[in-house]
Amino acid sequence: MFRTMEITKEIKQSEDKAGLGDRCMPGETALSWKFDDGVIELALRRAPCNELGSTSLEELEKFVTALELMQADAHALIIYSEMPSGFCAGADLRELYRRSQTMEKAEAIKGVRDFLERIHRVFNLIDASRLTTIAAVHGVTFGGGFELALTCDLIIADKMARFCFPELRLGLIPGFGGIPRLKRDLGNGVVRDLLLTGRSFNVTKAQQIGLVSQVVGEGEALRAARATAAQLRKFDRATAAAAKNFIKPIPYDELRREIDMFCELFARPAVEAGLRKFVESTDAQPYLP
Amino acid sequence: MDEILNLAAAHFKVPREKLTPDEDFFKALGIDSLQTLDLLTKLENHFHVELPDYELQGVSDFRTLAAKIQARL
Numbered sequence: 001m002f003r004t005m006e007i008t009k010e011i012k013q014s015e016d017k018a019g020l021g022d023r024c025m026p027g028e029t030a031l032s033w034k035f036d037d038g039v040i041e042l043a044l045r046r047a048p049c050n051e052l053g054s055t056s057l058e059e060l061e062k063f064v065t066a067l068e069l070m071q072a073d074a075h076a077l078i079i080y081s082e083m084p085s086g087f088c089a090g091a092d093l094r095e096l097y098r099r100s101q102t103m104e105k106a107e108a109i110k111g112v113r114d115f116l117e118r119i120h121r122v123f124n125l126i127d128a129s130r131l132t133t134i135a136a137v138h139g140v141t142f143g144g145g146f147e148l149a150l151t152c153d154l155i156i157a158d159k160m161a162r163f164c165f166p167e168l169r170l171g172l173i174p175g176f177g178g179i180p181r182l183k184r185d186l187g188n189g190v191v192r193d194l195l196l197t198g199r200s201f202n203v204t205k206a207q208q209i210g211l212v213s214q215v216v217g218e219g220e221a222l223r224a225a226r227a228t229a230a231q232l233r234k235f236d237r238a239t240a241a242a243a244k245n246f247i248k249p250i251p252y253d254e255l256r257r258e259i260d261m262f263c264e265l266f267a268r269p270a271v272e273a274g275l276r277k278f279v280e281s282t283d284a285q286p287y288l289p
Numbered sequence: 290m291d292e293i294l295n296l297a298a299a300h301f302k303v304p305r306e307k308l309t310p311d312e313d314f315f316k317a318l319g320i321d322s323l324q325t326l327d328l329l330t331k332l333e334n335h336f337h338v339e340l341p342d343y344e345l346q347g348v349s350d351f352r353t354l355a356a357k358i359q360a361r362l
Contacts, residue, residue, distance in 0.1 A: 049323075085323065140323060159334060162326050164342075199341040202330050 030056040033063055038075045039229045040067065040131070045082040052144045052176075053092030057119055064125045071131050075237050076229035079126075079152060080136040080222045087137040087161070088145025091176070097275040105267065112266050116175050116259045119144075123177050127151040128250055130241040132232050136225035137161045138218070142200070147176035150185065153244065154213045156228065157203045158221040163211070164200035170274040175262035180254035186210060290355050293332065297351070300331050310352040332358060 030046035042063060044050040067077070081087045100108040126133060126148075135149035138158040146163050149155050165182075167174050173195070174182075182191045190209045194201075206212040216224045232240070265271060290310055298305040301318045308317050315321070320328070326342065332354075333340055338361035348354055 089323075140326065160327060160330055162330055197341065197343070199343055200326060200329075201339070202333050204334065204337075205339060 030059045031063065033066070035070050035074065038073065038233055039226070040070055040074050040077045042077065042079045043082050044080070044088060047083060049083050049085040049089035049140055050081055050087070050145065051089055051092035051094075052119070052148075053095040054115070056092070057115065057122070060122045061118065064122050067125065067129065071129060074131055075235075075240070076232050077126070077129060077131045077133045077152075078136055078222070078225045078229060079133070079148065080225065081138065084139070086139025086145070087135070087141040088148055089140050090143025090145050090166075093170075093275055094279050097272075097279045100272070100275070109263055109267055113259065113263050116262060119176050120255055120259065123148065123151045124250060124252070124255070127177075127181070127248075130237070130244070132229075132240060132244065134225045134228060136221035138221050140164075142166060143174065143178075144176045147174055147178040147181065150178060150181040153248065154228065155206075155211060156214045156216065156221050156224050157206060157212045158216050158218050159203055160218050161203050161206070161212075161221075162200050163194075163206055164198070165194050166198045166200075168195060168198045170278070171268060171270040172265050173258070173262055175258065177255050177258065179258055180251035183254075184249070184251060290351065292335065293351055293355050293358070296331050296335055297328055300328065308351065310355070311350050313349045314351055314354070315349055336362065338362060 028045075030050070031042060031044050033040060033042045035041075044056075046056055050056070071077075096112070099111060103111065132154070133152040134154045134156060135152040136156050137149055138161050141149055141157075141161055142164040143166055146165060165174050165178055173179060179191070179195065182194065186209055193199075203212055203215045207215050214224055214228075294308045294310070295305060297303070297314065297318060298308055301320060301324075303318055308314075314328075315325070318324075318328070325345065329340060329342060329345065332338075336358055338358060340357060340361055344357055345354070348357065
């Protein structure tokens with residue numbers, strides 16, 4: 001059985017389409033998914049590197065609604081990227097900056113909180129899914145992209161994958177649930193290193209610290225994820241779901257506190273300055289300082 | 290130094306003879322700051338070192354990059 005479900009994106013009326021608007025062309029989608037032989041595959045496909053903005057969020061919300069229906073007949077979910085540059089570069093900072101500039105501060109903060117609560121809902125649903133979930137990552141897996149990968153039970157990375165929480169460079173903390181999930185999975189010393197230095201690290205390090213389950217050759221992450229998913233088919237789903245529920249608590253209280261802390265920090269002038277500097281960079285794909 | 294230049298040329302598919310130690314590698318390789326991370330990953334994997342990317346701030350030539358890697362060996 002093979003079903004492909006795609007959400008057709010409506011063209012958004014934006015006050016600034018030229019250059020800073022949505023990077024999905026009309027008719028394109030930020031993501032798509034398919035359900036084949038018990039495995040749901042969610043493909044991220046928004047150029048240049050699956051930056052998570054309002055379009056991606058809307059489509060993710062539709063995905064998790066569909067997921068609730070599909071997972072009764074499934075045993076695994078694989079999340080991967082079709083973009084050559086990487087899994088996901090994180091939040092759409094250009095959209096965040098652009099929108100914040102059109103509003104009063106209080107309204108902007110309210111908008112940020114609304115966005116965070118919505119994305120937390122999506123990420124929490126993926127995290128709590130009764131399916132065994134696998135993030136097949138390559139290239140840039142930064143910020144919100146790293147946080148999306150952390151919602152999954154397993155991360156399979158190709159040897160060019162790179163991970164980072166660069167938010168401190170902008171005067172922020174990860175806001176999509178990264179800190180509570182990182183604390184859940186790794187030792188506190190490693191979490192401090194990642195958060196307080198904002199440095200990126202490669203898969204060798206990622207595997208050493210227990211973040212990544214498998215490291216595979218360049219371009220092989222999805223293949224390896226599919227092979228793993230095929231193995232998972234052999235197991236009783238109810239037992240696997242019960243085991244997952246037992247060993248993988250969702251840190252709901254900490255996740256809510258993270259939203260509060262993010263919104264407090266967002267109100268600071270340094271954040272606006274950092275965002276402006278990033279947005280005004282002439283680099284095709286600017287990297288945070 | 291030769292190893293670095295060879296790796297960079299192969300990964301970004303640029304003629305090896307176009308790369309020199311003191312050249313700006315952003316221009317020579319035609320890459321942006323995010324693609325520099327790919328180069329960093331290649332070099333870390335090849336030399337079995339871990340090089341924090343903040344150490345690359347302000348680094349734009351292969352010679353300085355080689356010195357940074359050497360310091361980690």
